[in-house]
Amino acid sequence: MRDDIFNKRRNNMLVFVSLLLVLSFGSIIITEYDVRKGFFSIWKAMAWGGANFYPDVESLRIVPEILPKLKETVLMSIAATTVAALFALCLSLAGSQTTRINWAFSIISRGIASLFRNIPLVAWAMVLMLAFNQSPLTGYLALFLGSFGFLTRAFMETIDEVGNNSIEALQASGASYFHIIFQAVLPAGMPQMISWLLYMIETNIRDATLVGVLTGTGIGFLFDLYYKRFEYHEASLVVLFIVITVITIEVISNKIRRVIL
Template identity: 65%
Template sequence: MPADIFAKRRNDRLLFFGALAALTAGSIFITNYDPVAGFTSIGKAFVWGASNFYPNARALTKLPDIALKLRDTILMSVAATTVAAIFALMLAMVGSRTTRINAVFGAIARAIASVLRNIPLVAWAMILMLAFSQSQLTGFLALFFGSLGFLTRAFIETIDEVSIHAVEALQATGASHTSIILQAVLPSSLPQMISWLLFMIDTNIRDATLVGLLTGTGVGFSFDVYYKSFHFHEASLVVLMIVITIICIEMMSNYIRRIIL
């Protein structure tokens, strides 16, 4: 019997990898992609980047303007994430099995989180541009809705992990639903929620650059303008500033996580 099970698993794996190989080969054939040319061009891309894609003295004169756009991008990301976290906490309280009022509202809250979470950020930006055109509000709302879905799901799972013993103890004393949330649920789950919030801020600062390309705002729009006008040195400075900012924010986030967890 064990031999039959191992043989079946081996055959299933072979079938999976065979199907994956066939799908890959079919994709290459349909799209006329040349893998050899793709890999051999990597070296040429590095050579071109070393020759053209680096900040020079002229690009450094644009640093104040780039820094201002980067500041706007960071502030928009933080604002969208923190506002989304407030609404996500409300939905999570309704959707969690530990704190929900009833199963119907809980299912609705989970469904809302699932829908919002599964719509890509780029899709949100495209949808919202139809109503708000290219503006800061479009970028803010795109980050807000993407964060709301993710944080709601993360907060629900965090609350569900809270020790049920503390909740049952308060229920046995006749504590109200609000008291149980304030005295048992939030104190236990708040550190992990803050960790998820910091993670979402990191993610949104990265994604805000892409959103800026679509909405015509922030540092992403600056990169788009410089790159399309063949000002590659200025474009490289934008990329360098984004990378430095993300590394610094990630270091700060990791430090805060070590303190609160």
């Protein structure tokens, strides 16, 4: 019996690997991609970056320009994520199997979460630019909508994982729907929800750079400006500030997670 299971898994793995190889080689043939040229281009790109893309002493003059834009990007990311988390919490309570009002609300809530979650952030930014042009509002709404879909799904799964013992005890004592939520569901799921919120803030600070390139706001706009002007030393300094900021936020976030989890 055990040998049959092992052989079945091995055969499935061979089929998967074979299919993956066929798709890979098929894509290379169809697109006429030169693998050898692409491989050696990596080293050329690294050599060019080492020779041109680094901050020098003269580039430090733009630090007063970088700091306000960096502050704008971080605050926009935090604001969009936290507001999205509030809306996501309400929708996840309606969609969770544990706290749903009825099956119709659950299906609608899960459908909305799947729709928003599966639309890329770049797509949101491009669509919103048609309505709001290049503005901070466009960047904020793109981050908000992307965060809303992801957090709704994450919060639903967190609520579904909450143990039913305390919920059943409150139901047996005649507790109302809102008492069950505030006395059993939220206290049990809140640490994990905060962890998801912190993760989303980290992700949005990274993504806000790309959104800024599209919407003409924040630190992304500043990088795009210097890069298109071929001022690579200044552009690399912007990237360095972004990396430092992301690492700092991640360190702070990890410390908070260790405290609450």
